[in-house]
Every structure is written in C-alpha cells, then in structure tokens.
Amino acid sequence: MDTNIDFKNIWKQQTAPKPNIEELLQKLKKFKNENLRKLILTNLLLIVTSLGIGFIWYRYQPQLLSTKIGIVLVILAMVIFLLVYNRMFMIFYRIDNTKSNSEYLQNLYLVKYKQKFMQTTMLNLYFIMLFSGICLYMYEYAAKMSSVSAILVYAATFIWIGFNWLYIRPKTIKKQQGKIDGLINKFEEINNQLKD
Numbered sequence: 001m002d003t004n005i006d007f008k009n010i011w012k013q014q015t016a017p018k019p020n021i022e023e024l025l026q027k028l029k030k031f032k033n034e035n036l037r038k039l040i041l042t043n044l045l046l047i048v049t050s051l052g053i054g055f056i057w058y059r060y061q062p063q064l065l066s067t068k069i070g071i072v073l074v075i076l077a078m079v080i081f082l083l084v085y086n087r088m089f090m091i092f093y094r095i096d097n098t099k100s101n102s103e104y105l106q107n108l109y110l111v112k113y114k115q116k117f118m119q120t121t122m123l124n125l126y127f128i129m130l131f132s133g134i135c136l137y138m139y140e141y142a143a144k145m146s147s148v149s150a151i152l153v154y155a156a157t158f159i160w161i162g163f164n165w166l167y168i169r170p171k172t173i174k175k176q177q178g179k180i181d182g183l184i185n186k187f188e189e190i191n192n193q194l195k196d
Helices: 007-013 021-060 065-085 088-094 101-142 147-195
Strands: none
Touching: 021 065, 021 088, 021 147, 065 101, 088 101, 101 147
16 A cells, blocks of 8 residues: 555545635634734733723722722733633644644634633633622712712613623624634535545
8 A cells, every 4th residue: 555645636636626725824824813913902901901990099099998899800800811811822823834734723623612711711700800890899989979870870880791791792702703613614624625
C-alpha cells in the first residue's frame, strides 16, 4: 500500500463543490481579528468605567456602607469578568495560518467551549453582581429623593438591566454562536473531504 498520498491532486479531482480554503482562512482571520478587537475594547471600557466609579467614590465620599459595598461589587464584577475574559486572548492569538485543518478545528472547539462558559456562567455572575451593586449604590441617593422619584429611578434601572439581560444578551450570544458554528462546520466539511 502506498503511504505517499497526494492530497492536492485528490482535492482537485473532487466532483462535489468544495469550500475555497483561502476564503475560509480569510474568514478565520477576520473572526480572530474581530474577537481580539472586542477583547481589547471590552478591557478598555471596563477599566475606564472602574476607574470612573473609583473616582466617584473618592470625590463624593458616600456615607452609607451599602453605597460602598455597591461600588465594590460593581468594580469586582468588572474585574472578575475581565480576568476570565482575558484568558480568551491566547486562544485567539494561537489561531494562525500555519496550522493544519484539524488544529484549526481544535482551536475553534476550544473557542466555542470558552465562549459558552463566558456567555452562561460569567455573564450570569457579572449581571447578578452588577445589578446588586447598582441597587446598593443607588440606595443612599434614592433615600434622599421623593418616593415617586426613587421608584422611577429604580424602575428605569430595572428596565435597562432587564432589556440588556432579556434582549441584548441573547441576541449577542446567538450572533457569536452563529459565527463560530459556521467556521466549525466549514472546517469539519474540509476535514471530512480530506478523510474520504
């Protein structure tokens, strides 16, 4: 049995429509760069927000312990989220154009697994801590308002967090899963064609 198999000739002789490997690698590169940009932007936004919240604490010196606990919870939520999210950097960084299809596929499976963890466990923890922190933070200031104003402020906050939780989060998750699933399916198709 001949062990020297010419995959390029076999690939060219296929009659089934074959995905363009260069186009697929371009999509992979675009996916990688897009996710690295999101990672960097998320880092910048959450760090600036945390610094801003820290400045508010320093500048306005809240009196109640609940306000201070709220600030700490909000900042802690952002820090924990960033620590876990930044682990994705190395996974995205490793996706390059010098690996085999099976290595691309393994990296994509790893990205999908990590994204699922971020989209479920970490986002749930983030939103719970953020929501609790905001509610505790607002108490000191809402107590100084009239009852109607305080109710309106809390209602607006609940509506905004609910909108993010029930509409924006699922839409973003679906979009992210669609992109990674599309890439995985294309690489699986290529791997299956090469095996045949």
